Amino acid sequence: MNFVSFEFAVFLAVVYLLHWSCRHAGTRKLLLTIASYVFYAVWNWRFCFLMLFVTVNAFAAGQMLARATRPSRKAVLAASIGIDLAILGFFKYYDFFLSNVAAALADLGVSASQPVLRIILPVGISFYTFHAVSYVVDVYRGKVEPEPSFVNIALYISFFPQLIAGPIVRASFILPQIRHLRSFSPAQQATGVRLLLRGFIYKAVIADTLAQIADPVFAHVEHYDAHALVTATVAFYGQIYFDFAGYSSMAIGTARLFGYRFPPNFNYPYRAASVTEFWRRWHMSLSFWLRDYLYIPLGGNRGGTLFVCRNLMITMLLGGLWHGAGWNYVVWGALHGGGLCANKLWREAGRRLPMSIDVRGGRHIAALVLTQLWVMLAWVFFRCDSAAQATEVFAAILGLRPHPGAVVLPVEGCILAIIGIDHTLGSARLRLSLSARWARALAWSGVGALFALGLAAMPVVQKPFIYFQF
Amino acid sequence: MFRYADDAELQGKEHPERGSGRTRPDLPMSTLACLLLGAAMAGLYHLLPRTRPGRPFRAPLLALGGFILAQCGLSAAIAGLGLVPKGPFHDLLQQLTDYDGDRPVVLLIGSSFSEAGIDPDVLAEALGGSGRAAELQRLAVGGAPHLERLHYLKEYLARAKRRPQLVLLEIAGGYDSGPLYQVHQMRFTDRMVAMMDGSSAWWALRWLAGADGLSLFQRFTLGSEILGQLALHVSHIGFLWNSSPVRETVTTYDSGGSPLPTRFSDDDTAELLEQAAAAGDMKPDWPADVPTQWMSAFLAEEIAILQRHSVERFAFYSVPSMQGANVAYARRFCGAITKFACIIGEDPNLLADLRHGADWYDFDHLQGAAREVFTRWLGDRLVEMGVWP
Numbered sequence: 001m002n003f004v005s006f007e008f009a010v011f012l013a014v015v016y017l018l019h020w021s022c023r024h025a026g027t028r029k030l031l032l033t034i035a036s037y038v039f040y041a042v043w044n045w046r047f048c049f050l051m052l053f054v055t056v057n058a059f060a061a062g063q064m065l066a067r068a069t070r071p072s073r074k075a076v077l078a079a080s081i082g083i084d085l086a087i088l089g090f091f092k093y094y095d096f097f098l099s100n101v102a103a104a105l106a107d108l109g110v111s112a113s114q115p116v117l118r119i120i121l122p123v124g125i126s127f128y129t130f131h132a133v134s135y136v137v138d139v140y141r142g143k144v145e146p147e148p149s150f151v152n153i154a155l156y157i158s159f160f161p162q163l164i165a166g167p168i169v170r171a172s173f174i175l176p177q178i179r180h181l182r183s184f185s186p187a188q189q190a191t192g193v194r195l196l197l198r199g200f201i202y203k204a205v206i207a208d209t210l211a212q213i214a215d216p217v218f219a220h221v222e223h224y225d226a227h228a229l230v231t232a233t234v235a236f237y238g239q240i241y242f243d244f245a246g247y248s249s250m251a252i253g254t255a256r257l258f259g260y261r262f263p264p265n266f267n268y269p270y271r272a273a274s275v276t277e278f279w280r281r282w283h284m285s286l287s288f289w290l291r292d293y294l295y296i297p298l299g300g301n302r303g304g305t306l307f308v309c310r311n312l313m314i315t316m317l318l319g320g321l322w323h324g325a326g327w328n329y330v331v332w333g334a335l336h337g338g339g340l341c342a343n344k345l346w347r348e349a350g351r352r353l354p355m356s357i358d359v360r361g362g363r364h365i366a367a368l369v370l371t372q373l374w375v376m377l378a379w380v381f382f383r384c385d386s387a388a389q390a391t392e393v394f395a396a397i398l399g400l401r402p403h404p405g406a407v408v409l410p411v412e413g414c415i416l417a418i419i420g421i422d423h424t425l426g427s428a429r430l431r432l433s434l435s436a437r438w439a440r441a442l443a444w445s446g447v448g449a450l451f452a453l454g455l456a457a458m459p460v461v462q463k464p465f466i467y468f469q470f
Numbered sequence: 471m472f473r474y475a476d477d478a479e480l481q482g483k484e485h486p487e488r489g490s491g492r493t494r495p496d497l498p499m500s501t502l503a504c505l506l507l508g509a510a511m512a513g514l515y516h517l518l519p520r521t522r523p524g525r526p527f528r529a530p531l532l533a534l535g536g537f538i539l540a541q542c543g544l545s546a547a548i549a550g551l552g553l554v555p556k557g558p559f560h561d562l563l564q565q566l567t568d569y570d571g572d573r574p575v576v577l578l579i580g581s582s583f584s585e586a587g588i589d590p591d592v593l594a595e596a597l598g599g600s601g602r603a604a605e606l607q608r609l610a611v612g613g614a615p616h617l618e619r620l621h622y623l624k625e626y627l628a629r630a631k632r633r634p635q636l637v638l639l640e641i642a643g644g645y646d647s648g649p650l651y652q653v654h655q656m657r658f659t660d661r662m663v664a665m666m667d668g669s670s671a672w673w674a675l676r677w678l679a680g681a682d683g684l685s686l687f688q689r690f691t692l693g694s695e696i697l698g699q700l701a702l703h704v705s706h707i708g709f710l711w712n713s714s715p716v717r718e719t720v721t722t723y724d725s726g727g728s729p730l731p732t733r734f735s736d737d738d739t740a741e742l743l744e745q746a747a748a749a750g751d752m753k754p755d756w757p758a759d760v761p762t763q764w765m766s767a768f769l770a771e772e773i774a775i776l777q778r779h780s781v782e783r784f785a786f787y788s789v790p791s792m793q794g795a796n797v798a799y800a801r802r803f804c805g806a807i808t809k810f811a812c813i814i815g816e817d818p819n820l821l822a823d824l825r826h827g828a829d830w831y832d833f834d835h836l837q838g839a840a841r842e843v844f845t846r847w848l849g850d851r852l853v854e855m856g857v858w859p
Contacts, residue, residue, distance in 0.1 A: 006698075186522065186526070186529075187522050190522065190529060193533075194520070197515065198515055201508065201511045201512055201515055202512070205504065205507070205508040205511060206505070206508040206509075206512065209501055209504045209505050209508060210505070212501050213501065411501075411502060411505065414502065414505055414506070414509075415505070417509065418505060418508065418509040418512065421509050421512060421513045422509075422512045422513070422516070425512075425513050425516035425517060426512075426516045430516065430517060431517060431518070431519050431520065432517050432518065432519055433519075434519060436521070439519035439521050440519075440521040440522075440524055440528070440529075440532070441532055442518065442519060443518050443519045443520065443521045443532075444521075444528075444529045444530075444532035444533045444536065445532045445533065445535050445536030445539065446514065446515075446518045446536060447518070447533045447536065448532070448533035448534055448535065448536030448537035448538075448539075448540065449536040449537065449539060449540035450511055450514060450515060450518075450536075450540075451533075451537055451540075452536070452537045452538075452540035452541050452544065452705065452706075453507065453511055453540055453544070454511060455705050455706060455707045455708075456544055456705075456706040456707065456708070456709045456710050457504050457507045457508060457511070457710050457711075458707070458708055458711075459504075459708060459711045
């Protein structure tokens with residue numbers, strides 16, 4: 001169910017009314033859990049059982065960790081995470097792995113039949129398995145008490161605002177909220193509505209319009225000239241931000257309507273002047289998850305520069321692979337890993353040099369441009385169907401492909417200006433200064449007016465959120 | 471969101487490949503306009519003051535007020551910019567309303583039966599034989615239910631440089647008996663959303679309330695569809711994407727091109743026409759009273775609107791059909807209409823000229839030379855009966 005759909009509007013309205021008309025915390029939680037499974041079943045009801053299995057696995061592991069002695073705790077942890085990763089691996093990477101093995105054998109002259117299963121990728125599997133892992137690891141580390149209520153765990157893993165594409169909310173962050181009765185607060189509702197509106201503008205108006213530019217070009221890169229490919233790349237650079245930030249804003253806003261607070265997922269990432277800063281601002285719930293559950297266990301910063309770079313590369317390669325079973329995602333992860341390592345080395349060099357290499361003023365702008373160029377080029381691998389297609393895009397952009405191809409209107413400047421307006425006004429927290437009475441009138445009538453304008457300006461056939469495929 | 475189908479989709483080309491092999495910019499300026507609007511909206515969102523909701527219901531009321539104000543502003547802007555929903559009717563309207571000549575206008579309102587079966591030039595020529603030349607305008611689009619025809623008739627009357635002097639209205643049992651059938655078939659398409667204004671919704675709901683033989687579920691489904699489309703129409707959802715300036719280049723609609731391959735043998739056609747002429751029964755699911763109470767009221771409204779625009783002469787006609795039910799319906803309809811001329815395409819001489827399989831696209835639609843035969847016959851009848859001049 002797409003957040004920007006009539007079905008979701010009806011679903012949300014019904015669940016909202018039922019939720020706040022229930023007085024008991026237990027009833028509300030049960031209602032939200034059932035609603036979340038219904039939300040998931042609309043896509044494919046069969047995979048509800050898979051999500052239920054992942055939930056039972058996490059719940060059982062939590063209970064066992066509560067009772068287990070020290071040596072067996074590790075075994076419980078390993079078994080639970082192993083089951084989650086096996087599920088994720090089977091559904092997401094089985095076909096990818098086998099086709100690559102077959103290709104490698106074919107290169108060696110060994111003919112092997114490919115038992116490719118063409119497995120359907122369950123929507124949101126990457127997210128709910130990470131939620132399950134987060135709970136088990138947090139219990140193991142003692143950051144959260146083992147949850148005695150199965151419904152609480154089921155709600156944590158399946159809660160529909162974050163079920164399909166995150167944000168990846170930590171068990172230690174959300175379980176305490178789930179345990180207590182949520183109270184209805186007008187201020188909280190107001191924030192929820194504003195976040196929903198923001199997500200709606202980002203997704204329905206801007207991202208889906210940018211998709212009209214990027215999608216046709218990336219669907220047939222061989223037909224377009226270098227300039228068209230640059231335009232499409234810039235369009236996708238904007239599209240993925242407005243799409244995913246829009247989704248996140250709607251997810252956080254929806255949760256807020258039910259009284260739950262999610263951590264922010266985006267903080268104007270295209271203001272970042274280094275890849276390190278980019279990952280502190282982009283898909284923050286994933287980058288912090290990878291940091292805490294992968295990078296730090298690998299050794300983190302504890303070691304020499306090469307050791308740290310190794311950890312960064314492993315984390316980002318796996319992070320890339322997490323997004324999708326394809327070499328293009330691995331390359332995308334590698335580019336970001338490389339960017340993180342370069343930044344690490346730059347900072348290391350700065351400590352040894354007698355002069356300051358702080359990025360301020362002109363140097364800040366240069367770092368910003370360089371970083372964003374790097375991010376933008378990496379998105380080409382993310383957007384293309386394969387690494388080969390991405391290579392073709394770069395070949396065309398660099399003039400290595402003779403075919404001139406078709407052109408599209410050059411709107412790069414316009415797209416970058418939109419991003420600039422959003423990032424500048426959003427992060428500066430500039431507000432129209434008015435008397436309290438007029439401010440309230442403008443604030444709320446503005447919400448209504450923007451919603452009306454958004455409806456008129458949105459393309460009528462809405463595209464699914466990009467991150468729904470992960 | 472509600473999914474609209476565009477014309478390409480309705481014709482079975484749901485996923486036209488964009489960009490392949492094109493050598494000119496294929497990004498419409500509306501994309502750029504929507505991007506700029508999106509940027510303005512994002513900027514405004516960030517600048518809006520953040521305040522607490524205050525007294526209960528104040529914030530929702532203010533938001534509703536803002537929504538309504540913006541909708542009014544949008545309506546004004548749409549009217550000011552001359553934007554109209556994309557689709558066959560608007561292209562056709564643009565052609566028809568531009569006429570500013572001296573010949574008196576004869577307007578023909580109908581569906582694909584008229585679109586396929588009547589050649590405007592031939593009809594104008596036939597009417598001109600009376601000594602008074604006519605400008606024939608055919609406001610007929612395939613699959614157009616009565617609600618859609620009335621909606622665009624109003625637009626036509628508002629924009630036409632020359633008002634019609636005679637209006638010819640098509641009779642068709644299927645459209646008259648089930649006015650919401652096509653609305654349901656094309657639910658949530660550009661066309662249906664564009665025509666579902668308050669008046670169309672009122673007539674649709676009125677039919678729904680009085681229709682016999684519908685289950686509660688069917689009434690609920692159809693009612694929801696009508697209200698949903700009304701909401702889409704009123705709230706202008708996706709309007710900027712599905713509209714174009716009224717003065718943009720138009721497509722010429724003429725279905726009188728090359729006839730499609732013959733489907734019927736001459737013998738079969740002759741037999742079917744004979745059976746149709748002999749038939750006395752309508753389809754079992756059509757109401758027995760012809761025209762229905764709803765249809766009578768609807769026609770009275772349509773005629774009253776035309777009369778308010780100084781139209782004084784009207785006539786009804788039916789296109790020849792190989793289906794007995796259609797012929798039987800037309801007979802009953804004409805039997806009930808006493809105030810205006812009513813012409814049924816069942817003259818034996820006419821049918822004798824239409825006994826070739828190549829004359830028919832299907833049981834109800836003429837093609838090729840047949841459309842000229844019927845059109846000329848219709849023109850002669852209108853002159854004979856004194857409808858024209």
